[in-house]
Structures are given as C-alpha cells and as structure tokens.
Amino acid sequence: MSIQGMSIQGLGVPGLLVAAPRSSSGKTTVTLALMRALARRGLRVRGAKCGPDYIDPAFHAAATGHPSFNLDSFAMGPGLLDAVAGLASEEADIVVTEGSMGLFDGVRAGEGRTGANADIAARYGWPVLLVLDVSGAAQSAAAVALGCARYDPRVRIAGVVLNKVASIRHRRLVEAGLAQVGIPVLGVLMRDAGLVLPERHLGLVQARETADLDARLDRLGDLAEQGLDLDAILSAAAGGAPPSSAAILPRPPGQRIAVAADAAFSFLYPHQAAGWRAQGAEIVPFSPLADEAPAGDCDVCWLPGGYPELHAGRLAGAGRFLDGLRAFAREKPVHGECGGYMVLGESLEDAAGTAHPMARLLPVATSYKARKLHLGYRVAHLCADGVLGGAGARLVGHEFHYASELTSPPGRAEAFARVADADGADLGFAGHRRGRVTGTFFHMIAMDAG
Template sequence: MTPGLLVAAPRSSSGKTTVTLALMRALRRRGLRVQGAKCGPDYIDPAFHQAATGAPSVNLDSFAMPDALLDGVADLAMTDADLVVAEGSMGLFDGIVAQEGVTGANADIAARYGWPVILVLDVSGSAQSAAAVALGCAAYDPRIRIAGVILNKVASARHRRLVEAGLSRIGMPVLGALMRDAGLSLPERHLGLVQARETGDLDARLDRLADLAEAGIDLDAVLAAAASTGLPGGPTALPRPPGQRIAVASDAAFSFLYPHLEIGWRRAGAELVAFSPLADEAPGSDCDACWLPGGYPELHAGTLATAQGFLDGLRAFAKDKPVHGECGGYMVLGRSLEDAEGVTHPMAGLLPVETSYRARRLHLGYRVATLVAGCVLGEAGARLVGHEFHYASELTDAPAREIALAEATDAEGVPRGLAGHRDGHVTGSFFHLISG
C-alpha cells in the first residue's frame, strides 16, 4: 500500500502548514507523486496542498466521516501516489470528547492508517524544554509512533544545539530545522490563510519553502520514516451527488467546497459545471441542481448585489430545480447581507434570511443535523454532519420548524436548535456539509 506520514504539532500556530508545504514541494521536485491530505474540517489548506503537489488534496475526519467514507477518501488519497503527506489541524490530540478513534483528532488518523507522525516543534520560546513536550506527545497515546521532529523558528546555531541536546536525552531523532523567518508566513485573513487562488506569488513562495526544506531537512530520513498505509479492509463509500449535472459557483467569493465531495460526485458520474457569480454568470439552465459553496461573499457584497444576470438567473433556476447554499452561499440566498462597514446589500431573496458581518462573532464547531423535511440533501430524518466556521450573524429570528432545514446539535449532542432554511426548491445553512 502507498506509504504515508502525518505532519502534526503539539498546538496550533506551530508551523505545520509551512513545514507540510515545504516537504510536499521538495519531494515533488524529486519526481515523487505526492498526495496531500488534511485532518479535520479545513477547506483552505487543501488548496495550498494542491498548488504544492499538483494533485487535489482531501480531508480526513474521524468524527464527521463514518468509517466507510473515511476509508473511501483515504483510498482516494493513495490512488496514483508514491507518498501521502497528511497535515494535522490544531494540536495532535485535540478533538471532541468521544470514544477513542472518533474524536476528530489528528492522532485518530495516524492510528487508523498506521502513519508515523513527524512532530513540528515551535521552539521560539524554549530550548531543552522542547524535549519534554516531544516526550509527552510520544507517550500520551500508545496507538501512534512519533518518527522524529522538525524544529521550527530556530533563532541561531546555538539555540539549535540547546534544543537538540534535550531531544538527544530522550532519544528523539531531529529530522531537520527551519530558522526563524517572518517572510515564511503566508498571508492571512479572518478565516485563516488567504485563499491559494488569491496568493499571487504562491509558486515563488512554495519554491522558496522547497529550497529551505532541501537545505534544512533530511528528506531521505523523512521518506524513510513513512510507513505503508493500512486500510482496515471494510466497505468504502464516497458522497452521493445532488444531481447529474451540477452548477457550482466558483470564484473568489465561492470556493469552500470540500474536495472529497467534488471528487465523490464526479466518481458517481455527475458533471460539475462551474460558473462565476462575480463575473455575473448564472447557473446553466441545462443543469439539474445548483450548489453555492461558502467563501468570502462579505468581501464582494457590492459586486454580488449588482450582478443582475447572476441574481435573475439564480431566481429563475430555483423555480423548479434545487439550489443549496452553505455558509457564504446561504448568506447570498438570503434577503440582505450587511458588510463590515455597515452597508446593507440586497441579495437573492430566495430565503427569509438577513445576515451581517458588521458585528463579528465567531461561530465554530461540528454540527450534526437531522433534516426536518426531504430536500436535495436527503430524505426527512436523514443525518448530516458538517462544520461551521464563520463570523457572520443572522439578524432574523430562528426559523420556524415549517421552514427550517434541520434540527442540529453540536458534536457532543448538545442541542443547537433549528438550523438553516428551506423554501420550495431552495435550502441553505451556515454549516458546510462533510457527510450525509
């Protein structure tokens, strides 16, 4: 089976993405077919993985994906690849409170597929004490194996010697180091990194990261650390498409569609037809379903409000064909969107929703939704799992049951009330669908 490894860290903001992209690009330079994966519900990093490797990346989520879907997506990752490089999210063991193996933590993925962990240590505020952190990670979960560490934000040669002295005391291999360099950071905005498609000098940045990896990381040791992927051997599945020919909004305002959905729909024989609302394009009349992914409509609200071809075409499409919007797409399906400056922009008016980005408040976490009525997402009572990550708020009251999309809980079963809206063929909610 295709070998793989997991790049993880004890906590967020340790440099996982930087190290992952550096490894991907450097190993691709060697002629290897590198396949990226991202642990957990992240839709920005996989686009950077694709830019670094030339192949679509996928998400692997032990909480949101049932076993058959999780293994189906992992199998996708191994297809036509020489190596799978998975990137963790948050800290290595961070997840929900649940039984072992379904917490959504990076460690679940490493354990399920037998992937050794390369631990990224941000040593900017420590020296020998970094070894204690690495030792704790190595001992915390007997299901996983830490193959070695890569040091990040090293201040000097002397600093590196001190850190390595501590690591040598616990017998932890150091596979490389990256020096402290503010120029390595990718640009960010409120949901994380600026999208890959908006990072104009991305190729140059990736090449620079590869140069640093070749100079500072033992790539041969990294390759030697990878282990053959062990699929459990049960049934596998991929997501079912919402139609045969699906119009998918795709531009700087609409881009957060999980790769496994897109790949799964295509594998099932569906055709995805991209259109750009920002270019005033409407969903094609020859399509039988329309999907408005999340993204950054709040940054383009003025343009969307005046895109009459898009809005009129969307309204006409929705008269007799299903339209679904998630997060940003949900906001655009509503009556209005208030931007950060307090300017209210009219939207499609297909759902009785008014949203605002002016008073920012973080909404974050898994959502388990039970559909109130049948729709393009499934039959009444169907269970969906998704994730919310946005700063916008609804100005309108919570929906009545007769127009609500679903009844929702968080990952631990705490009720979240009625979520989303439906009206005729149109549905939408703030959560991004992962499985259902």
C-alpha cells in the same frame, strides 16, 4: 485490519502525518516545504488534511499538482474515511497529511472517532513528523516532544522538525534536550518572518489569491532541501490506506450540478466533488463574480461557502447572476452553504455596515459588522424531504464563520434541519427552506455518517 478506532496499517501507499503540540507551530509551512521538495525529486506526492478545512488543501494541491482530501474521524464514518484516504493515496508514492490544531486535540467521542490528528495517524499507521515551535524554549522542548511520544501508544513519533530556531546556540541547546530523551531531529527551520503566508479571518488567504504562490512554494522547497533531512523523512514513511470505493463516497444531488466557483465561492470539499464525479455526475462551474447564471440544463444548483462578504457589492450588482438564480430556483433545487446561504438571503451587511441586497430566496439577513465566531461540528437531521435526503436524514458537518443572523431563528416549518453539537447538545433549528431552495451555515462533510 479492523473497524473504527483500530489501525489499518500495512495497506497501500506509505505516508507521514505532519502534526504539532498546538496550533500556530508551523505545520502548514513544513507540510508545503516537504511536499514541494519531494515533488522536485520526481516523487508522486499526494496531500491530505485532518479535520474540516478548505484552505490548506488548496495550498497542498498547488504544491503537489494534485487534489488534497480531508480526513475527519468524527464527521466521517469508518467506510467513508477509508474511501477518502484511498482517494488521497491513488497513484502516489507518498501521502503527506497535515494535522490541525494539536496532535491529540478533538471532541469527546469513542476511541478513533474524536476528530483528532492522532486518530488518522493510528488508523493508517502513518508516523508523525512533529513540528516544534521552539521560540521561547530550549531543552524544555524535549519534554513536550516526549509527552507527545508517550501520550497515546497508538501513535509513533518518527522525529521532530524544529521551527523558529533563533541561532546556532539555540539549536544546539534544543537538540541536546531531544538527544537526552532519544527523539531524533529530522529538520530545522530558522526564525524567518518571510515564511509566513498571508492570513484573514478564516485562516490563510486562499491559494488562488496568494501573490506569487509558485515562487513562495519554491522558496519553501529550497528551505526544505537546506533544513530537512529528506532522506530520513522518506525512510520514516510507513503504513497505508485501503483502496477507495466510489460507492461509499458522497452521493450526487443530481446528474448535472451547477456549482458556483470563484473567489467568493470556493469551499467545496474535494471528496464531495470526487464522489459526485465517481458516481457519474457532471459538475458545471459558473462564476457569480463574473455575473454568470447557473446553466439552465442542470438539475441542481450548489452555492458553496467562501468569502462573499468581501465581494458583497459586486454580487449585489450581478444582475444576470441573481436573475438567473431566481429563475433556476422556480423550477429546480438550489442549496447554499455558509457564504452561499448568505447570498440566498435578503441582504448581507459587510464589515463597514453597508447592507447589500442579495438573491432574496430565503428569509434571512446576515451581517459581518459585529463579528462573532461560530465554530464547531454539527450533527443535523433534516426537517423535510429535499435534495440532500428525506426528512430525518442525518448529516454531519461543521460551522466556521463570523457572520450573525439579523433575522429571527427559523421554526420547524421553515428550518432546514435540527442540529446538535459534537457533544449532543441541542442547538435548535438551523438554516432555512422555501420552496426548492435550502441553505444553512454549516458545511456538510458526510451524509448518514454513523
């Protein structure tokens, strides 16, 4: 057992990490298929996701019936990382973790702190189930797998799942190459456009919006039972995380927290909510799309990110919500992240160019008409005391959106924080604060992460 960068193998519940050499290889398909098939066997399957992602964990939860947690070796300090990995392992027989991007893709940082999938696999001793999209390749796929197996000695490749196999002949050619380098094939999925889940600009359509989700998951489970060697995959599971510690999980911003929760506001990290509850806080959900206001007896209101740009007209017409939010803000703190930040602003312009009035609690106007991707980790230091900490407090999170600010950038007097990227490059002041109201485009993952 060790501190950052080293492994904590042999503790707790065994697991596997489903990863790939690159994005769009089929990791989510294989992960959900495996989860559903193992759950059908009566196993207590728990899920996790490497890196900052809200959407995949919701699909994991639908497949397993239990929350799925994010594990981020850059944004989370070692203590928080272990506490969240422990949460993901509670009352489980196996933990199935889905990677993001490529297996070794991350930022430039110290060993074990790059945000790469490989950091998580190494730290907890979880073998990697490598998904290979073999469309357009045959024996050459073995060279890619061999490179992944040898690139980082901390990581063990348990075997591969071949995805998008075109024919029996194609399969035999790919398997021949892998046999030559001694890497076992633990599953095969034939090319099937029907396996693709619907997507939108931030990734998959949310689980709650996916039509016939249970039927889709059951079909994936059927394919796993037909195409994956489930016994061999189960036998390969190993490693484990230490027990979770509630004291290390995120601190609640209040005793009773009003949280916007519906199709427009759904991006609240599971480890954040679990930490708040573990430390005695109560989360009181309300739906702005149903024109509900935050409960007046709450201590703080939290507007998570989501897709308010898809519901801007409806939100603009939600008078009880907007009036109730303004009344709440006169007496108590309100914080918004990304989509929540946009709703706290003056207006939100949708993709068609129509500007919809918002809560007008912060001096910012945003637009989706001219899309521009803003993506990356953010390391922030608060400009003033607030609900998330004192002036100078350090937060680590990420930004992922296509909206543009139409108003001028904030100065220190009105900014929420000074931010830098993962390389330490100064990005200037970000977000806004006015009275008890704060907001920012970046989503917080950890506070005081070191």
